[in-house]
Every structure is written in structure tokens, then in C-alpha cells.
Amino acid sequence: MKKLFLTAALLFVFTFPVFGAAAFAEALDKDGNSVTWTFSFESGKNVTKAKNNAIKQLKQQGHANVKAGATTSLNKGFFAVLQTAYWVEGVLKNSFVFGFSAKSVDDAKNEALKELKKLKGWKEDQGYSENKTGEF
Secondary structure (H helix, E strand, C coil), X not given: CHHHHHHHHHHHHHHXXXXXXXXXXXXXXXXXXXXXXXXXXXXXXXXXXXHHHHHHHHHHCCCCCEEEEXXXXXXXXXXXXXXXXXXXXXXXXXXXXXXXXXXXXXXXXXXXXXXXXXXXXXXXXXXXXEEEEEEC
């Protein structure tokens, strides 16, 4: 029993650093268009801290209207940021969408594309571009 407890304790101590959390936040203009975005990664499985730090970064840059874009509790993985400009009721909108994946950049792009399809008024023929992809 003592050996089992020691093994469990060591496993906990040595695996603790494998927990992490990441988040995107975006700044919006007065019309609700995305202006810029930022990414934050935090050790420990604290999604709220990662989200708050991403928001804080944009506010420190002087942006007043900031919101969380996407979060994950992955310790390591891939991300994709897609950008689109599209027309809604005669008004040009600009948006960023974010995706995470433990598998690959392509999978993260597919996750971001799912978010893009949720945008009110966006249609596939209006297109999008890959703003940034990477690994964390």
C-alpha cells in the first residue's frame, strides 16, 4: 500500500506540468468588426486565467471592446486563425475565427472553419484566408 501511494504521488508530481490552457481574445471596433487578436498560454489547467490574460493583453494595447475568442485545456497542440471579410445586409464585416486541435494544424483549421460557418451572414463563396497557424 505504501509503495502504491508513493507511486501515485510521484506520478502526480511529475505529470502536473503536462497540464495547460490556451485562449484567444479579439478586439472589436464600434461596428463589431474584428480588429486584431492575441493568444495566451498558461501552465496548469486554468482556462479562465489564459482567457483573462489574452483579454488583458489587448486592453493594455488600448482596445476597449475585447472578447474571448476560443479556449482550450490542451497542454500542447495546434491552432489556426482564419480571417474573413463578408457582406451582411449591405455592410462589410471583418471577422477572425479560431480553432484548436491535439492532432494537427489541418485539424485545427477544420475546427476554425466550423466556427466560421456559424457566423451570421457568412457564406462559403465569400471566402476566408489563413491568418496564422502554429503549435503550442
